[in-house]
């Protein structure tokens with residue numbers, strides 16, 4: 602894992618956007634794996650700026666998102682479908698047919714997961730996967746458990762994730778309790794990974810992530826086994842002992 606400590610959230614956002622822009626310049630037909638949550642919002646803003654000011658071209662880019670609540674309507678402003686349109690897709694020249702998210706409206710979630718995994722495989726695979734990390738160590742919605750699933754699957758959200766995500770909903774009771782998520786194996790198949798970690802509330806999980814073990818208690822720890830991971834952290838997320 603390559604670790605880069607940035608001064609603050611803005612620097613993480615800019616560097617993250619520069620890494621993605623470099624990938625887009627290198628291969629204008631890149632397959633990008635994208636993530637939602639508060640952390641990548643600043644990075645998406647910078648990418649939109651790069652598109653508007655410097656013509657960063659998304660016309661041949663394909664995207665696959667990590668996860669989506671289940672069940673949820675795409676039109677709901679809490680859906681990740683909505684989030685991605687709002688933060689990135691509506692502001693750049695990506696073709697709608699090149700955008701993929703697990704379908705939270707599917708009547709058959711198991712079939713949806715198989716189809717999603719198949720589409721990913723047929724695309725040739727993700728060139729760079731953006732990830733955030735949950736306060737509980739999850740990546741995507743791969744929550745800490747005794748066993749982690751390899752492929753895209755329907756999962757139950759842990760109380761800690763429901764609580765963390767309640768800030769986006771009117772009431773904690775409105776947070777869906779399930780989600781469709783790429784599995785750990787799906788994520789590990791990406792050619793490269795960009796993990797963004799910002800804010801003091803992530804310092805405890807950063808400490809666990811860099812404690813020198815791989816454990817299903819911290820699903821992100823499996824990323825230590827991937828050959829090409831860059832972790833961008835801000836100073837707030839790093840305690841003195843982790844420098």
Ligand code: PGA
Pocket residue numbers: 637638639640641733734735736739740741
């Ligand atoms: P956050 O979420 O960026 O909103 O902290 C990260 C995650 O849960 O993966």
